[in-house]
Amino acid sequence: MSTEENKTIIRRFIEAADTHNVGLAVFAIGVMDVALMLWIPLIWKYTFSPSSGLLDFPLLSASPNPLATWLQSVFIGAILVVRGAFIYTRRPKIVKGLILTALSAILTLISMISFTSLDVNLSLASFIIALVLFVV
Amino acid sequence: MEIITAFFGIIGSLIPVIFFITVWYWMKYNELDNSELKSSAKWRVTGYSVLLMATWFTCGIFSYPSFIFRPEQANLDYAKPIAYVAMILFFIGFLFLLIGERKAYLTGKQTKTEATKR
Numbered sequence: 001m002s003t004e005e006n007k008t009i010i011r012r013f014i015e016a017a018d019t020h021n022v023g024l025a026v027f028a029i030g031v032m033d034v035a036l037m038l039w040i041p042l043i044w045k046y047t048f049s050p051s052s053g054l055l056d057f058p059l060l061s062a063s064p065n066p067l068a069t070w071l072q073s074v075f076i077g078a079i080l081v082v083r084g085a086f087i088y089t090r091r092p093k094i095v096k097g098l099i100l101t102a103l104s105a106i107l108t109l110i111s112m113i114s115f116t117s118l119d120v121n122l123s124l125a126s127f128i129i130a131l132v133l134f135v136v
Numbered sequence: 137m138e139i140i141t142a143f144f145g146i147i148g149s150l151i152p153v154i155f156f157i158t159v160w161y162w163m164k165y166n167e168l169d170n171s172e173l174k175s176s177a178k179w180r181v182t183g184y185s186v187l188l189m190a191t192w193f194t195c196g197i198f199s200y201p202s203f204i205f206r207p208e209q210a211n212l213d214y215a216k217p218i219a220y221v222a223m224i225l226f227f228i229g230f231l232f233l234l235i236g237e238r239k240a241y242l243t244g245k246q247t248k249t250e251a252t253k254r
Contacts, residue, residue: 023163027159027160027163030156031156034152034156038149038152039149042145042146042149045145046142046145046146054200055200067200067201070200071196071200071201074152074188075189075192077152078152078155078185078188078189079185081155081156081159082159082181082182082185085159085160085162085163085166085181086178088163088166088167089163089166089167089174115214115217116201118214120217123217124217124221127221131186131228134182135182
């Protein structure tokens with residue numbers, strides 16, 4: 001298949017995609033992120049394992065950086081939920097909305113990872129850029 | 137006074153729930169409303185989300201990773217930058233709310249003026 005044909009297929013797919021469904025999917029991923037990394041670990045701690053730390057929750061402890069994984073939950077959850085709502089209300093085009101959402105989420109993740117290694121400057125810089133991309 | 141961690145855990149996890157429901161209703165409202173007020177609502181919801189981030193950072197001062205209330209675990213290397221960022225986020229969040237309210241006021245004023253002229 002040629003590059004042109006691929007582009008046409010992608011363009012048709014994007015045109016066919018309903019902004020409502022794409023927006024709702026991004027919204028749902030945000031809620032799931034917070035559920036898996038915040039709500040379920042809290043329920044686990046207070047009901048099943050009061051003596052353990054939150055970061056001992058299997059899903060968090062399995063992460064290469066449990067603290068950054070825990071910290072990102074609300075930030076990336078909020079970013080995905082709000083940007084999902086923006087896509088739903090057709091503010092940005094779907095592709096632009098998805099790209100901005102992904103960039104914002106990745107930069108927030110970089111910010112959290114650098115923060116846990118106490119690289120405050122990199123953390124702050126990437127967080128500010130993520131915030132700007134989130135607001136745009 | 138004893139620190140009941142469950143109190144902070146339960147209320148802290150309810151805050152994002154309330155926020156998500158707020159965004160949900162904002163999203164649904166935007167589907168119905170086609171007026172210029174949508175722009176001001178966008179500023180407001182962005183302000184709320186920045187305030188949520190500020191709240192989450194504030195939580196990080198008292199709980200993971202700073203534990204400022206527990207001297208045996210306390211880590212000021214985390215607490216100090218978190219305190220600065222939280223303050224900046226609170227400022228930005230309230231600034232966005234101000235912009236949103238001002239936009240709503242100006243839009244309402246303009247609509248009223250146009251209606252009077254007719």
